[in-house]
Amino acid sequence: MPCAAVIRFPGSNCEFETARVLRNSGIDARIYNWNDIDRLSDNRADAYVLPGGFSFQDRIRAGVIAARESIMDLVFEEAVNGKPILGICNGAQVLIESGLVPGWKPGSVQGALAGNLAPGRSGYLSGWTHLKPVPEAIKKCPWLSAMNGNPFPVPIAHAEGRFVFREEDMNRVRSHIGLSYCGVDGSAPHGWPENPNGSVLDIAALMNVDGNVLAMMPHPERSFHLWQVPPDMKGPWGESRRNSSLKDLEDQPGPGAIIFKGLAKYLGVE
Amino acid sequence: MDSIQIAVRLKTPDPQAVTALNTIKAMRLQLPPLKLCRHDLWEFEVSSGGRDTVSELIGHFADIVNPNKQLWLFTEKDSSLAGEDPELQWAGIVVRDYVDSVSENWTELLKRRGFPVEALRCGVLWRFGYLKGTDEALIKKMAMDLSVSDTREGGLFSNPVSQEVSFWI
Numbered sequence: 001m002p003c004a005a006v007i008r009f010p011g012s013n014c015e016f017e018t019a020r021v022l023r024n025s026g027i028d029a030r031i032y033n034w035n036d037i038d039r040l041s042d043n044r045a046d047a048y049v050l051p052g053g054f055s056f057q058d059r060i061r062a063g064v065i066a067a068r069e070s071i072m073d074l075v076f077e078e079a080v081n082g083k084p085i086l087g088i089c090n091g092a093q094v095l096i097e098s099g100l101v102p103g104w105k106p107g108s109v110q111g112a113l114a115g116n117l118a119p120g121r122s123g124y125l126s127g128w129t130h131l132k133p134v135p136e137a138i139k140k141c142p143w144l145s146a147m148n149g150n151p152f153p154v155p156i157a158h159a160e161g162r163f164v165f166r167e168e169d170m171n172r173v174r175s176h177i178g179l180s181y182c183g184v185d186g187s188a189p190h191g192w193p194e195n196p197n198g199s200v201l202d203i204a205a206l207m208n209v210d211g212n213v214l215a216m217m218p219h220p221e222r223s224f225h226l227w228q229v230p231p232d233m234k235g236p237w238g239e240s241r242r243n244s245s246l247k248d249l250e251d252q253p254g255p256g257a258i259i260f261k262g263l264a265k266y267l268g269v270e
Numbered sequence: 271m272d273s274i275q276i277a278v279r280l281k282t283p284d285p286q287a288v289t290a291l292n293t294i295k296a297m298r299l300q301l302p303p304l305k306l307c308r309h310d311l312w313e314f315e316v317s318s319g320g321r322d323t324v325s326e327l328i329g330h331f332a333d334i335v336n337p338n339k340q341l342w343l344f345t346e347k348d349s350s351l352a353g354e355d356p357e358l359q360w361a362g363i364v365v366r367d368y369v370d371s372v373s374e375n376w377t378e379l380l381k382r383r384g385f386p387v388e389a390l391r392c393g394v395l396w397r398f399g400y401l402k403g404t405d406e407a408l409i410k411k412m413a414m415d416l417s418v419s420d421t422r423e424g425g426l427f428s429n430p431v432s433q434e435v436s437f438w439i
Contacts, residue, residue, distance in 0.1 A: 057285065057289075059285060059289045059290070060286055060289070060293075060426060061419075061427075061428075061429060064419065064429075065289060065293055067422055068293060068296075076422075097419065097429070098422050099422050107421050107423075108420065108421050109419050109420060109421060109422070109429060109430070109431065111431055112429040112432035112433075114429075115370070115371060116371065117369060117371045118371070120375065120378070121371070122371040122372045122374075123372070164369075164432045165431060
């Protein structure tokens with residue numbers, strides 16, 4: 001059975017549910033602490049996930065301290081070797097601060113996840129958002145490989161999740177977009193609330209050059225089961241939720257399961 | 271129009287500064303700072319009332335200064351800040367977001383509440399304490415190098431894609 005390593009930093013708080021959804025997807029998942037470098041080095045995984053939370057209490061800037069931890073040297077090496085790496089929320093912030101995404105020059109910080117920007121609002125946001133994969137990314141990125149292009153709802157919760165790039169990089173960053181924010185029907189957002197944090201180009205998830213590393217701000221592990229979708233959700237997922245019996249809800253996959261199903265497909269899980 | 275700046279710090283040791291200093295130690299720099307202090311920096315453009323206006327609004331908003339856990343002072347050019355070891359030579363770096371909704375929203379809020387504040391900008395002031403007698407130009411260079419995160423191993427205090435860095439005052 002393929003194995004994924006979930007890396008826990010001080011302050012991570014989504015490691016257990018992330019490991020659980022990986023296991024539910026047919027992938028053995030083990031949680032490693034940030035200082036378990038020898039143990040992880042001796043047991044290299046087939047994929048790596050940096051879960052959500054507040055690594056090092058977001059001190060100085062979200063993700064910046066974790067990005068300098070020695071365990072990230074190993075993740076860096078595995079990313080360059082083509083292993084699938086997923087950073088969710090705080091994990092995405094760590095990947096950006098590590099220079100792994102967008103990764104034009106791996107190790108150089110060439111993007112930022114800045115403070116949310118919305119008219120009359122600032123600080124932490126928490127809610128649901130709709131995402132749509134970019135067709136080219138489905139072919140390129142293991143995490144998106146099971147997608148069919150349809151929009152899907154996923155929870156989102158962060159204070160610093162606005163993808164920002166230098167003006168001169170705006171053209172080349174387009175080819176790195178994995179998931180975009182969108183309306184319930186997949187339509188392009190017209191600012192807030194469809195684009196909840198003011199990300200440039202409506203970016204919700206960004207890949208590296210080779211597509212094996214994905215930094216995504218929304219939390220797919222929080223919508224792995226259909227019962228996690230709010231019954232009043234608009235669109236087909238809300239309808240499925242409302243039309244399912246309690247018994248059905250136990251087994252039905254939710255919209256976020258597609259991310260982990262993509263990894264399972266890539267790793268050859270039947 | 272008066273431009274008035276205040277620095278706000280925790281009464282207790284700042285965990286962010288402690289973590290930052292520990293991280294800097296691990297970077298094995300040629301000339302690391304011996305001490306590090308962190309302040310929230312608020313810059314107000316007030317159309318009347320000067321410092322009295324700022325003192326009054328601080329009394330209204332515990333989100334700017336929470337008197338239970340924070341101390342604040344008006345900053346002066348080239349002054350040292352409370353809590354700094356006078357035996358050290360200090361350099362200050364200010365980090366601000368290029369696009370900052372917090373500052374924009376505070377400006378709107380203060381205007382709505384009737385305070386004569388035309389603009390407000392917040393940032394973080396990092397003060398680096400070096401051995402006294404160290405060359406000032408070298409200190410400034412080290413402080414600036416330490417402040418810009420161009421690479422994973424490089425500086426620490428700002429992401430150059432979304433934040434600007436300047437010497438304080």
